[in-house]
């Protein structure tokens with residue numbers, strides 16, 4: 385378990401646990417909260433007092449209890465803050481809007497090829513404006529806008545020129561220029577898409593403290609989460625994508641042959657067969673097209689090799705996010721069988737988890753960071 389170091393940290397940590405439990409479960413009484421979170425009733429009472437003072441929760445209807453005083457429902461103030469998460473990737477820009485509740489309030493995707501130009505970022509700014517206004521967000525309640533892209537550097541090195549890895553090359557984006565352009569939004573470029581996706585995993589499931597996150601998208605990478613914290617989040621976080629899964633396969637931009645990254649990206653799946661979109665590929669596959677069937681078999685072989693390697697290396701649950709999630713989930717049984725079957729050496733079988741809205745995992749993770757920061761600031 386995560387060990388907060390000071391009383392202050394404990395207060396923030398417990399506040400986040402209570403807010404996230406309310407978010408996931410809805411109305412609860414104080415007793416329900418204590419039971420569900422494992423916190424003592426007096427801790428829950430103390431935290432609820434702080435949260436009520438800060439207008440993050442209010443008291444709702446009273447309900448009859450069988451013994452003693454009637455209990456009161458605790459109601460989270462869901463619209464205390466709004467957050468926008470953006471994911472910029474090589475082939476698309478995705479936006480999500482969240483508040484303190486679930487699910488995601490709005491999502492929007494633009495299929496557009498990444499261009500390292502000011503005009504490109506101007507366009508994103510226009511889309512952001514339209515997204516915020518189109519969804520009727522009260523700007524005074526907008527806690528911030530957070531952007532994830534495929535950064536390869538440490539978070540604290542955010543400002544300056546940072547490399548963004550694309551399918552076949554590296555571009556350098558000027559984060560200072562971007563932050564200035566979006567300055568009036570409490571804007572931050574702070575997250576690697578793989579970390580953001582993993583954070584989304586945390587946001588979605590507080591019960592899961594340790595897992596390996598793999599994002600399968602137009603690029604592939606991931607990270608390890610231990611005790612609710614991403615472990616290898618820095619420069620190495622994309623290295624999962626460069627494990628060799630097919631000796632003699634395609635050459636990767638990194639110089640190796642047969643990296644997961646070259647074998648199993650979404651775009652690699654359909655482009656090599658001349659299709660213009662992933663849905664076209666799957667339509668053909670469902671029609672029984674032989675080339676697609678052969679390609680899909682090879683794809684699953686390679687992906688399962690990678691998932692097997694991750695399972696053998698870490699012995700943790702595997703969480704899959706990214707735009708391929710929705711397609712991979714249909715093959716859940718087959719993938720699960722191929723990774724976990726017949727390992728007598730590992731008596732406790734681990735789980736294979738597909739993120740809901742995996743396509744938006746990184747954008748949701750980015751927005752979740754804004755929300756978490758907001759809660760922490762409120763508690764301070």
Ligand SMILES: [Zn+2]
Nearest residue numbers: 626636638643
């Ligand atoms: Zn590689």
